[in-house]
Amino acid sequence: xxxxxxxxxxxxxxxxxxxxxxxxxxxxxxxxxxxxxxxxxxxxxxxxxxxxxxxxxxxxxxxxxxxxxxxxxxxxxxxxxxxxxxxxxxxxxxxxxxxxxxxxxxxxxxxxxxxxxxxxxxxxxxxxxxxxxxxxxxxxxxxxxxxxxxxxxxxxxxxxxxxxxxxxxxxxxxxxxxxxxxxxxxxxxxxxxxxxxxxxxxxxxxxxxxxxxxxxxxxxxxxxxxxxxxxxxxxx
Numbered sequence: 001x002x003x004x005x006x007x008x009x010x011x012x013x014x015x016x017x018x019x020x021x022x023x024x025x026x027x028x029x030x031x032x033x034x035x036x037x038x039x040x041x042x043x044x045x046x047x048x049x050x051x052x053x054x055x056x057x058x059x060x061x062x063x064x065x066x067x068x069x070x071x072x073x074x075x076x077x078x079x080x081x082x083x084x085x086x087x088x089x090x091x092x093x094x095x096x097x098x099x100x101x102x103x104x105x106x107x108x109x110x111x112x113x114x115x116x117x118x119x120x121x122x123x124x125x126x127x128x129x130x131x132x133x134x135x136x137x138x139x140x141x142x143x144x145x146x147x148x149x150x151x152x153x154x155x156x157x158x159x160x161x162x163x164x165x166x167x168x169x170x171x172x173x174x175x176x177x178x179x180x181x182x183x184x185x186x187x188x189x190x191x192x193x194x195x196x197x198x199x200x201x202x203x204x205x206x207x208x209x210x211x212x213x214x215x216x217x218x219x220x221x222x223x224x225x226x227x228x229x230x231x232x233x234x235x236x
Contacts (some may be wrong), residue, residue: 003030006064007048015158016103018201020064022154027072029183033200062099062155069151073150075177078151087146094144094152098159106159107167114164118225120178124170127180141187142180153188158187161231174232185232202234 004024008017024031025147048059054071058064069079080088086119101122123144131142144152163174175182189195 002052003032005032005050007046008033014046016061018158019061020047021157022066022157022194022197023065023151024077025197029072042236062095065151080146091143091150091152095155098155103157113167120181123179124181127184157188157194163232198234202231
């Protein structure tokens with residue numbers, strides 16, 4: 001199988017390209033992380049993907065995730081089949097919520113952080129209800145849909161890691177304020193494939209030329225920009 005090429009930004013800090021990269025790694029697909037090639041995407045944004053095995057070019061992270069799962073997850077590692085039809089389609093609801101809720105609200109934080117906290121609260125409450133519904137103990141992992149970690153859960157990971165930057169200086173105690181969310185994220189980043197991708201991303205942020213930190217330092221209004229904090233839960 002030829003590697004799938006997923007185009008990323010030069011410094012690797014943007015969360016969206018890492019969403020399909022995590023899914024590809026979880027599915028064991030060979031992939032290449034590359035700098036942007038904007039002619040692939042009419043919107044001029046990242047990520048974009050080329051799958052030479054199927055002669056498919058796609059853009060938008062959600063579309064790429066859906067493609068990777070539909071094309072390569074034949075063993076239903078990160079999804080459900082038609083025998084669990086409701087759960088299969090609930091995953092789509094959560095993926096759309098990540099794209100329309102977490103993505104813009106985390107990316108355009110208000111001064112008080114009200115909107116990011118609201119999104120976090122929605123997920124936290126849903127996880128709490130799932131725990132109660134499934135009769136799970138506090139030590140058992142709980143997922144957005146059904147009884148396993150899916151692409152819907154994993155689509156939140158790369159934005160979750162930025163909570164330290166969104167709420168700098170410890171202004172959010174995630175474990176105390178949103179305990180289910182905290183445990184959910186911790187369980188996802190323990191997964192070997194996801195952990196591998198996040199560590200690669202963290203290394204890229206700090207070692208690649210023209211990193212996000214360097215860009216901020218050059219900005220005249222750098223004092224108004226958030227200080228980059230270490231990615232939540234990544235031991236780098």
